[in-house]
Amino acid sequence: MMQITCPHCGPRAQSEFVYERTVDSVVALDAPSTQAMATLFTRTNPRGPDDEIWRHTYGCRAWMVVTRHRVTHEITAVRAVGPEALP
Amino acid sequence: MARKAWVDAHRMSRYSALSLLRGAFNGQSHWKPAWRHPDPKPHYDIIIIGGGGHGLATAYYLAKVHGLTNIAVLEKGWIGGGNTGRNTTIVRSNYRQEALHNLFEFGLKLWHGLSDDLNYNVMFSPRGALTLGHSDADMVTLAQRGDAMRCDGIDAELLTRDQVAKLEPLLDMSRTARFPIEGGLIQRRGGSARHDAVAWGYARGADSMGVDIIQKCEVTGFVRDGDAVVGVETTRGRIGAGRVGICVAGHSGHVAGLAGLKLPIESQTLQAMVTEGVKPMINTVIMTQALHCYISQSDKGGIVFGGDPDNWPSYAQRGHPMIMENAVAQGLALVPALSRLRMLRTWSGVTDMSFDGSPIIGETPVPNLYLNGGWCYGGFKATPASGWTYAHTLATGKPHPLNAPFSLDRFERGATIDETGSGPMPSSR
Numbered sequence: 179m180m181q182i183t184c185p186h187c188g189p190r191a192q193s194e195f196v197y198e199r200t201v202d203s204v205v206a207l208d209a210p211s212t213q214a215m216a217t218l219f220t221r222t223n224p225r226g227p228d229d230e231i232w233r234h235t236y237g238c239r240a241w242m243v244v245t246r247h248r249v250t251h252e253i254t255a256v257r258a259v260g261p262e263a264l265p
Numbered sequence: 266m267a268r269k270a271w272v273d274a275h276r277m278s279r280y281s282a283l284s285l286l287r288g289a290f291n292g293q294s295h296w297k298p299a300w301r302h303p304d305p306k307p308h309y310d311i312i313i314i315g316g317g318g319h320g321l322a323t324a325y326y327l328a329k330v331h332g333l334t335n336i337a338v339l340e341k342g343w344i345g346g347g348n349t350g351r352n353t354t355i356v357r358s359n360y361r362q363e364a365l366h367n368l369f370e371f372g373l374k375l376w377h378g379l380s381d382d383l384n385y386n387v388m389f390s391p392r393g394a395l396t397l398g399h400s401d402a403d404m405v406t407l408a409q410r411g412d413a414m415r416c417d418g419i420d421a422e423l424l425t426r427d428q429v430a431k432l433e434p435l436l437d438m439s440r441t442a443r444f445p446i447e448g449g450l451i452q453r454r455g456g457s458a459r460h461d462a463v464a465w466g467y468a469r470g471a472d473s474m475g476v477d478i479i480q481k482c483e484v485t486g487f488v489r490d491g492d493a494v495v496g497v498e499t500t501r502g503r504i505g506a507g508r509v510g511i512c513v514a515g516h517s518g519h520v521a522g523l524a525g526l527k528l529p530i531e532s533q534t535l536q537a538m539v540t541e542g543v544k545p546m547i548n549t550v551i552m553t554q555a556l557h558c559y560i561s562q563s564d565k566g567g568i569v570f571g572g573d574p575d576n577w578p579s580y581a582q583r584g585h586p587m588i589m590e591n592a593v594a595q596g597l598a599l600v601p602a603l604s605r606l607r608m609l610r611t612w613s614g615v616t617d618m619s620f621d622g623s624p625i626i627g628e629t630p631v632p633n634l635y636l637n638g639g640w641c642y643g644g645f646k647a648t649p650a651s652g653w654t655y656a657h658t659l660a661t662g663k664p665h666p667l668n669a670p671f672s673l674d675r676f677e678r679g680a681t682i683d684e685t686g687s688g689p690m691p692s693s694r
Contacts, residue, residue, distance in 0.1 A: 179585050193587050197577035199690070212677075218689055219620050219676040220527040223518030225580045232577075248532070248580045 180251055185258040186238045194236040201229040201243055225249060231259070280384050299465060300472035305479050308505035309337045311659050312497060314484050314520060315513035316340025318349040318460075319637060319644065321467035322652020323512060323659065324476045325383075330653070331660040334475035337506075338468075339499060341483035345464025348515055351582075351614035352645040353537050353559060353571040355550050357394035357455035358419055361410040364670035364682050365623060370419050371667055372650030373454060379649060385466030387458050388564060393549040394455030395424075395432065397599070398448050403554040407450040414452075424449040435546055435602050443598040444556060457550055457561055463648055487524045493632035494524065510635040510659050515615035516580070517625075517638030524631050528638070529620040529676050531691045534575040535642045536584030538593070538611040542566030546602065558595035560603075568603060570596050574616060574642055584613040616642050618691030621681035626655055626668040635659055636673060641691075 180192040205217045222228065227247045234240050245255040278284070278297055288295050311327060313320045316338045327333045338344075356376050358369035380386050398404040404423075411421035429449045430438045438446055468478055479501070488496035488503060496505035513520050518530050547562040557573045572592025575585050589611060597604050619625060619639030624647070626637045637655045640647065654668035664672065675681055681689075 179587060192585070200578075215677050216527070219529045221518065221529070221531050221578075222522070222527060223531055223578065224522070225516070225519045225532075228578070230578070248578055251579070251581060 316344035320512035326656035328474035375649035383466035540606040
């Protein structure tokens with residue numbers, strides 16, 4: 179299991195968190211339809227680190243961006259997000 | 266030994282009761298390696314990346330059905346060492362949607378003759394694939410699914426509560442059960458098979474027709490001529506190819522990325538586990554409409570469990586205990602007697618979670634490059650159908666009618682095949 183350091187609550191067990199999607203798959207509200215389609219339906223899916231959106235659902239319920247390695251599960255950064263972080 | 270002489274000598278060595286009996290008089294010294302370990306040639310007509318069940322089946326049907334034998338299967342590790350050797354070996358075709366049940370039913374028919382066809386015992390055991398219903402809504406959904414199957418001539422039988430209790434006496438049928446059982450849907454022709462034997466049987470069959478199976482050969486890049494792919498760079502050098510087929514489910518995103526493609530796939534971990542061996546206690550393959558837990562008993566006697574994928578992206582080939590706990594808790598609620606068993610082993614595979622829950626078999630935007638992947642957590646049962654249709658696609662450059670609906674461009678066309686109707690999020694399946 180992973181331990182994720184919530185920017186608001188500190189280190190917590192992974193079971194309190196829910197994975198949402200990758201940061202680069204958030205569709206901008208004014209994106210043209212082809213770009214929206216590509217963003218919604220395709221992923222880089224790297225065998226390495228990626229920026230992911232997680233939610234502390236069973237805790238403070240805040241959204242955050244977790245930079246995590248897809249093979250080692252090592253988490254190198256967690257940052258809080260708000261509306262200003264959306265593309 | 267010269268290649269042709271080896272192939273000829275090998276072709277003679279059919280497995281049979283008679284050859285086994287003859288071997289009894291010479292200390293079983295007649296056994297030969299079931300496939301060669303050739304060095305790669307400079308060029309092949311078709312290269313298949315990935316020596317799992319699907320890749321080996323593709324090579325087998327390319328040789329057998331299409332007469333193409335200048336073919337190589339490139340495997341970065343050892344054949345059958347990925348998801349083929351890590352799944353829960355359930356074979357069935359009980360899908361509601363036409364495109365899905367037609368593809369899987371074609372496969373199920375091949376499963377029923379596979380051991381004979383390959384001259385290799387894949388231990389296919391059609392013991393019945395039973396899906397439990399836990400509520401009125403579940404039973405309506407199961408009836409609808411069964412009807413859809415029967416409309417296409419596929420066997421499906423709706424069972425009452427009593428029929429389920431008779432079939433699987435160890436299920437908790439009490440009214441106070443955590444997950445009360447109202448009935449079920451059974452596909453009696455479904456069952457399970459021996460995973461390793463499937464890879465080895467297809468490998469032996471393909472090899473005997475001249476296909477080169479090259480292990481410990483990882484593809485590190487594609488050779489391009491303009492847009493088109495004309496070969497692959499590997500850890501054993503550059504190999505030219507007329508057509509290249511990716512068949513690496515779990516790692517499709519990574520390999521397609523080497524060609525600059527971004528796929529509708531996210532890789533997740535799926536784990537399974539097995540208990541100590543016991544006498545026969547689970548007669549069918551038990552699945553449920555409401556939970557995500559599937560239970561069967563291997564021929565060795567171990568109870569095989571599977572559950573949800575770990576619902577976040579991972580290439581780790583190791584699972585998280587909280588997901589395992591969930592699967593086991595559901596299994597114990599359904600069959601309380603399992604609580605007395607000790608778990609022997611757990612393991613994980615990396616699954617290609619596609620964005621509508623269905624596989625992708627067909628062309629890519631890159632000329633000469635084809636893709637077979639996105640099998641989510643249900644690829645094993647499709648092995649023969651996947652190989653057959655992918656072989657057709659690679660041989661002719663056009664999809665077989667069975668895999669035409671599973672094209673890569675279906676997402677942008679809005680023609681997704683979404684059995685669960687849960688939308689474009691792999692983590693919601």
